[in-house]
Amino acid sequence: MSPISAIDDVLSRLNPQQREAATHGDKPLLIVAGAGTGKTATLVHRVAWLIARGVDPRRILLLTFTRRASAEMLRRVDALLRQLARAQPNDAGATSEKSSAEARRIRGSRVWGGTFHAVATRLLRKYGKAIKLPAGFTIHDRTDSEDLLNVVRTEQGLAKIDRRFPKKGTAMAIYSRCVNSRQKIDRVLKKHYPWCKDWTDELKKLFRAYVDRKEAAGVLDFDDLLLYWSALLNDSEAAESVRKMFDCVLVDEYQDTNVLQSEILYGLSPDGRGLTIVGDDAQSIYSFRAATVRNIFDFPERYPDTTIVTLEQNYRSTQPILDATNQVISLAPKRYTKNLWSERTDGQRPWVVQCEDEDDQADYVIRQILTHRESGIDLHRQAVLFRASHHSMVLEAELSRRDIPFHKYGGLKFVETAHVKDLMAFLRLAENPRDVVAGTRVLPLLPGIGPGKAMQLMDVLLEAGGNFDAWKTWKPPAAAAKLWPRLLTLMRGLVKPADDLSAQVHRVRKFYAPLLEMKYDNSPPRLRDLEQLEQIASRYRSRRKMLTEMTLDPPSSTQDLAGPPHLDDDYLILSTIHSAKGLEWDSVFVIHVADGNIPSDMATGNPEEIEEERRLFYVALTRAKNWLYVCCPLRYYYAFRPTTSDQHGYAQRTRFLPKPVLEHFDQHVTQLDDDSDDREGAKLTVAVTSRSIRQEMKELW
DNA sequence: CTGTTGAAATTTTTT
DNA sequence: ATTTCAACAG
Numbered sequence: 246m247s248p249i250s251a252i253d254d255v256l257s258r259l260n261p262q263q264r265e266a267a268t269h270g271d272k273p274l275l276i277v278a279g280a281g282t283g284k285t286a287t288l289v290h291r292v293a294w295l296i297a298r299g300v301d302p303r304r305i306l307l308l309t310f311t312r313r314a315s316a317e318m319l320r321r322v323d324a325l326l327r328q329l330a331r332a333q334p335n336d337a338g339a340t341s342e343k344s345s346a347e348a349r350r351i352r353g354s355r356v357w358g359g360t361f362h363a364v365a366t367r368l369l370r371k372y373g374k375a376i377k378l379p380a381g382f383t384i385h386d387r388t389d390s391e392d393l394l395n396v397v398r399t400e401q402g403l404a405k406i407d408r409r410f411p412k413k414g415t416a417m418a419i420y421s422r423c424v425n426s427r428q429k430i431d432r433v434l435k436k437h438y439p440w441c442k443d444w445t446d447e448l449k450k451l452f453r454a455y456v457d458r459k460e461a462a463g464v465l466d467f468d469d470l471l472l473y474w475s476a477l478l479n480d481s482e483a484a485e486s487v488r489k490m491f492d493c494v495l496v497d498e499y500q501d502t503n504v505l506q507s508e509i510l511y512g513l514s515p516d517g518r519g520l521t522i523v524g525d526d527a528q529s530i531y532s533f534r535a536a537t538v539r540n541i542f543d544f545p546e547r548y549p550d551t552t553i554v555t556l557e558q559n560y561r562s563t564q565p566i567l568d569a570t571n572q573v574i575s576l577a578p579k580r581y582t583k584n585l586w587s588e589r590t591d592g593q594r595p596w597v598v599q600c601e602d603e604d605d606q607a608d609y610v611i612r613q614i615l616t617h618r619e620s621g622i623d624l625h626r627q628a629v630l631f632r633a634s635h636h637s638m639v640l641e642a643e644l645s646r647r648d649i650p651f652h653k654y655g656g657l658k659f660v661e662t663a664h665v666k667d668l669m670a671f672l673r674l675a676e677n678p679r680d681v682v683a684g685t686r687v688l689p690l691l692p693g694i695g696p697g698k699a700m701q702l703m704d705v706l707l708e709a710g711g712n713f714d715a716w717k718t719w720k721p722p723a724a725a726a727k728l729w730p731r732l733l734t735l736m737r738g739l740v741k742p743a744d745d746l747s748a749q750v751h752r753v754r755k756f757y758a759p760l761l762e763m764k765y766d767n768s769p770p771r772l773r774d775l776e777q778l779e780q781i782a783s784r785y786r787s788r789r790k791m792l793t794e795m796t797l798d799p800p801s802s803t804q805d806l807a808g809p810p811h812l813d814d815d816y817l818i819l820s821t822i823h824s825a826k827g828l829e830w831d832s833v834f835v836i837h838v839a840d841g842n843i844p845s846d847m848a849t850g851n852p853e854e855i856e857e858e859r860r861l862f863y864v865a866l867t868r869a870k871n872w873l874y875v876c877c878p879l880r881y882y883y884a885f886r887p888t889t890s891d892q893h894g895y896a897q898r899t900r901f902l903p904k905p906v907l908e909h910f911d912q913h914v915t916q917l918d919d920d921s922d923d924r925e926g927a928k929l930t931v932a933v934t935s936r937s938i939r940q941e942m943k944e945l946w
Numbered sequence: 947c948t949g950t951t952g953a954a955a956t957t958t959t960t961t
Numbered sequence: 962a963t964t965t966c967a968a969c970a971g
Contacts, residue, residue: 698948
């Protein structure tokens, strides 16, 4: 088989639109890909096609939303390329060496892949010098950035003035939005933070000082990574070298990029040559990170040669599910109209399930999941989705009680827990002694040292250019006298370590463990986390690499840390809707579908926010392949304040399921049944409550 | 300046 | 329920 017909063979598995996209030339290409329309397959084939056509893999840049997505795509590109290589004519002997060289050349794993932030880091380590970045910069995550901002805020006395001054989290969000949307602070405040308008001047001053502080500390925050990448592309010399690195740039999830990212893209290819972007305006759910659907709408205007390919055939869901989800999104004003359809015409209609309360909901979901499992759908092919991380707490407790294993994605991550951050701070301080945030985290761990002394010590260290010897002359207070010399030894040993990374972590752990035990009363599980961290460290070649990766791409679920799961392990997936992006399961349960949760009360300020919540709901629903359950508890208990007996309120079904849409769902009410020993009693209550609930339902809905 | 205690405020999504 | 803030004693 000739190479050409081999690739034709591979491409024949795609539908005509997908094939058009995969084999498009090098003019700008916009793929509007509805949910489940095989956009990953299309991108993967496109990359493989480019490589097969002779493009050097190292000159392809694949920008994805998560590292997981990038790894998955590159793996599939590899598989495809291997398949192609096998199909090449292979006349014995001499050619086999040649063809294995060819195979090496086309390895997809050599493609540049990753998130904007991860790629930015790699480029800045390499070319940062051109714009005067220190090579050994460390990266601040959101919390670190807030901490540094707080340091500056305290210095400026803004914390004292009045309690109405925006808190660090808000201030950080404002700053971040300015950077990512490339807007002046006045505009951002007016549009998104009107209640902070009175503080404009103070905020400006605060941000200026914050920028200086970052520079002095040799750190970059998430926004800086993009900002400096963009700056690199504006520096005439550096831009030339960076631009020349890539022939093709492909961007996934383009609807969730922000203005700064679109500028980076423009910088990489001003005429759009070699540019491919994929997105779905109906799934734009990251505007709180300054992402804007406009990017995808404006793309054809910015690059007039753009070809638009729309993918509408859905390979994921059954038609009854699509009928319902199409209805949900049809109520949104939108521009790229798609009508998703499937060849899988039959299947169970999606359900709207009315539950009594949160406990009932958890119970119902678990029963239904177990029923599916009995019929052969493993737990990991089922998922429970929710708007906010804490919405799954009751369910998690119940799953644990019944020994049903689960992995949770989204919400607080392992690396964000205090003790892990503490330990990492030691490493970060060693890597970059100018990092004030790391220092002011480590130092107050010692008794007798608080924020004040810590700040002083960091100033001394900064003055000395980051040489820990500068601390030798310092006289610690009595309480810290014993530990101080040991800390000094530890840190000096870590600066130029002779041992491998896990040994370094071990040394930190030995030092930190007793302090941890004093600080927390539930220390045993935390100590175990630290042991696990030591294990993880052995997987990394360098400390810098570990620090970078743990910041940019933290393990998304606690269980991920244990390494690849055993094959016989089966576990249910719990996920925030945001973290469920791009994924799919056989059966999907969306819980807490009540107004206030979806749309979240926090996001009903303006119509745009509400539209985003609608898309969020749409994303959740379109994750389902075969079975879709939408659950809404009728009654919510108020956990707040002394629980005077039976305080509760009633929930309204989400506004995104009005009557006409609801007709595409089957409606159910949970039936309590023989779960417990007192079968009789349970049945009795059911009779009463379910009737009264139906009554209430009639009145409320 | 540190560390503790008690009161008050808050309530999302994440690179 | 948790986190953040303010006041106060050592």
